[in-house]
Amino acid sequence: MRRIAPRPLGRALDSALAQARPAGLLAAVQSAWSEVAGAVLAAATTPTSERAGTVTVSCESGVWAQELELL
Numbered sequence: 001m002r003r004i005a006p007r008p009l010g011r012a013l014d015s016a017l018a019q020a021r022p023a024g025l026l027a028a029v030q031s032a033w034s035e036v037a038g039a040v041l042a043a044a045t046t047p048t049s050e051r052a053g054t055v056t057v058s059c060e061s062g063v064w065a066q067e068l069e070l071l
Helices: 009-020 025-037 039-044 062-070
Strands: 045-051 054-059
Touching (some): 025 045, 025 054
């Protein structure tokens, strides 16, 4: 039996995550949220639902909701 050489863990994880990630707009927004929103805003907000192409974002306080609305 021939042994297969080990492959880098990062490549294996990227492949597994791509296959395991749910399809749809909400999943795409959630996976990109911290990069798109920035670390500070992403820590206080979370995309939570999607309906007819509109994503709802939950905020930890009214102040963050207002800040997000103004942005």
